Amino acid sequence: METMSDLLEKYFKGETSLAEEQVLKNYFLSGQISAEHELYKALFDTFEEEKQNNATAPLKMVADKQSSGKHIWIKTLSYSGIAAALILALWVIQPAKQSDTFAIISGRKIESPEYAQKYAVAKMTKVNSMLRSSMKPMRSFSTVKKGLEPLRKISETKEKIEDIKNKVQF
Amino acid sequence: MNSQQFNSQILALSDKMFRLAKSILRSSEAAEDAVQELSMKLWEKRNKLDDVENMQAFTLRAMRNLCLDTIRQRHDEDELPAEMEFVEPNPYEQVEQSDLAARVREMIDRLPELQRTIIRMRDVEGMELSEIALITSLTENAVSVNLSRARQKIREKIIYEQKRVEETVWKR
Secondary structure, X not given: OOOHHXXXXXXXXXXXXHHHHHHHHHHHHHOOOOHHHHHHHHHHHHHHHHHOOOOOOXXXXXXXXXXXXXXXXXXXXXXXXXXXXXXXXXXXXXXXXHHHOOEEEOOEEEOOHHHHHHHHHHHHHXXXXXXXXXXXXXXXXXXXXXXXXXXXXXXXXXXXXXXXXXXXXX | OOHHHHHHHOHHHHHHHHHHHHHHXXXXXXXXXXXXXXXHHHHHOHHHHHHOOOHHHHHHXXXXXXXXXXXXXXOOOOOOOXXXXXXXXXXXXXXXXXXXXXXXXXHHHOOOHHHHHHHHHHHOXXXXXXXXXXXXXXXXXXXXXXXXXXXXXHHHHHHXXXXXXXXXXXXX
């Protein structure tokens, strides 16, 4: 029958099986170690300690976050659907109270929904065209920026040449 | 592979991934980063993971490769040379390393990367030689040889340490 000393010799030669190594681990954890083996206790203690050395980052969130990201459009569409249904429900209920509903446009009381709607569309169209014309200079600006791109590259190249010069001098 | 399978098969290995990364990179922060990076990469390729037979071996092999790439890329000055031998700690280090377990950990950390990876896979993770061979792209025989060398080196250093401590006691 193999003694613990024999088993340890086999261990250091890399010839032990996992089961035999477990016997050794149990022996060193038992606290009843013979004096001649005492010096190897720290080695087996270290292995046991390292087993407790775990990742601290909340990794489980990676997949969860990603999966919720995947369904974000479905969620958005669902919420939008609910909102649209609510608006539609209000619209359907509204005709009963139509006589109480009115809008004030330029100080005038307007009771016709068609007129109010046409007025709103006309105003929105005007705002849209104003926005378009005010964005034109921005487009020109980006064109100029694109045109200046080669100049930026020239200055980068200059810097690189300077760097190389400095290195050569050293 | 859906998110549930990803959690149970890949993220369940995160502690093993972390320990392997820490052993190679010798830094907890760098190891955490490596685990995050690999998890993200594997998540992006999750549709191709269904064909993998041994997920643990596949993941740990990917982690080892990622860590070795990281070391190559950063040319880390702190990275100890692969074949650096153990030197006797100076008095300051002796105070710092008063805990014998910490000294043993230091001895393992000073082994060449392959040997310290193999000894930890075997003695900390309890892996079969065949699985370590898959992860390290070596033959089982080569793994066995490296494991034996690693254990022998650690044994020599422990005996050396023991003698040094005994001599110090006698001198007093």
